[in-house]
Amino acid sequence: HAREHGSNSLRRFDSEIAEQIERRKQLALRVRQAVTRQEFVAFFQPIVSRDFQIVGAEALLRWQTTNAPGPAEFIPFLEEQGLIREVGRQMLHDVIHTAARWRRERYAFESLSVNVSPVQLREEAFVTHVTTALKESGLPAHCLILEITESLYISDEKPVLERLARLRALGVRLALDDFGTGYSALGYLQWMPLDILKIDKSFVLKLAEAHSGRDITIVRAIIQIARACGLDVTAEGVESAEVAHIMCELGTHCLQGYHFGRPISEADMTTLLHSSAIPAHPHQPLT
Numbered sequence: 001h002a003r004e005h006g007s008n009s010l011r012r013f014d015s016e017i018a019e020q021i022e023r024r025k026q027l028a029l030r031v032r033q034a035v036t037r038q039e040f041v042a043f044f045q046p047i048v049s050r051d052f053q054i055v056g057a058e059a060l061l062r063w064q065t066t067n068a069p070g071p072a073e074f075i076p077f078l079e080e081q082g083l084i085r086e087v088g089r090q091m092l093h094d095v096i097h098t099a100a101r102w103r104r105e106r107y108a109f110e111s112l113s114v115n116v117s118p119v120q121l122r123e124e125a126f127v128t129h130v131t132t133a134l135k136e137s138g139l140p141a142h143c144l145i146l147e148i149t150e151s152l153y154i155s156d157e158k159p160v161l162e163r164l165a166r167l168r169a170l171g172v173r174l175a176l177d178d179f180g181t182g183y184s185a186l187g188y189l190q191w192m193p194l195d196i197l198k199i200d201k202s203f204v205l206k207l208a209e210a211h212s213g214r215d216i217t218i219v220r221a222i223i224q225i226a227r228a229c230g231l232d233v234t235a236e237g238v239e240s241a242e243v244a245h246i247m248c249e250l251g252t253h254c255l256q257g258y259h260f261g262r263p264i265s266e267a268d269m270t271t272l273l274h275s276s277a278i279p280a281h282p283h284q285p286l287t
C-alpha cells in the first residue's frame, strides 16, 4: 500500500514538473514576442530629498500586456533567455533620453536611476552603450545612477570592476540596491566602487509595524556603515509619513516609496514633475 501511495505522489510530482515546463515554454514564447512588439516599457517612481522635493526617479520595467507578470518574475526569465541585454539596452537608451528632456524642460530633475542586470555588466560594450546614450541625449553623466543588486552571480570579477570604475570616472554614480538582503552585503562594500547605498525595503517596511527597538537599531547601523564609507543613503519602501520622518531622523539622504508615489508612466511622471504635487514636510539638511 505504501508503495502504491509513493508511486502516486511520484506521478503527481511528474505531472507538476511537466506543467511547469509547459508554463515556462509559453512564457518564453510570450517574452520573445513581447520584445519584437516592444511591449516592455519604463515606468518611473519619484525619489525625493529630505525636504520631500522630487530630485529624481527610478526607471522600472513594465510589461504592458494582459495578465503580465511583474518584473520580479519576468526579469530573471529575460536573464535566463539571454534577452535582458537587448531589453536592458533599449530601456537604458530610452530613459536616458527621457531624463535629458525632463532636464531640458527645466523640471527640478537631478538624477535618473536605472537598474542594471549583472548580465549587462558582463557585456564588453556596456560602457559604450551608456556613454553613447549620454552623449546623444546631452544628459550629464552625474545625472545617471546605475543600480546594481547584490546577487550570487556578480563578484569581484576584474572586467566588471574595471567597467564600473570607468563609468564612475565619467561621473556616473553607482548605487548598491536592496542592501542587506543579498548574498554578501558587506563583501560588496569592500570591492565595489560605490556612491549610494539603497536600504532594502524589507528593513524600511518593518519600521511601520512594531517600532521594535531592534528594527530601528539595524537601520541605524546600516546608515552608519554607509556614511562611514562615504556613501549617500536612499531608503526604498517608504509607505507613510511616519516612516519617512524616522528615516530622515536616522540620516537618510533620499526617500522613495508609495508615500511619495508609485511607479507611473512617462506621461504621468512628466505631469507630476510639472506640478510637483508631493506632500510637504521640511527636514534639516544633513551636515
Ligand code: C2E
Pocket (backbone or CB within 6 Å): 045, 059, 060, 061, 070, 071, 072, 075, 088, 091, 115, 116, 117, 147, 149, 177, 178, 201, 236, 237, 238, 239, 256, 257, 258, 259, 263
Ligand atoms: P528595485 O530596484 O529594488 O525596485 C524597487 C521595487 O520596490 C519596485 O518593484 C517598486 O515598485 C517597489 N516599491 C517602491 N516603493 C515601494 C513601497 O513603498 N512599498 C512596497 N511594498 N514596494 C515598493 P518592481 O517595479 O516590481 O521591481 C522589482 C524589481 O525588479 C526591482 O527592484 C529591480 O530589482 C527589478 N527591475 C525593475 N526594473 C528593472 C530593469 O529595468 N532592469 C533590471 N535589471 N531590473 C529591474
Ligand code: MG
Pocket (backbone or CB within 6 Å): 058, 115, 147, 177
Ligand atoms: Mg532598484
Ligand code: MG
Pocket (backbone or CB within 6 Å): 177, 178, 198, 200, 201, 236
Ligand atoms: Mg530594491
Ligand code: MG
Pocket (backbone or CB within 6 Å): 149, 177, 178
Ligand atoms: Mg531589486
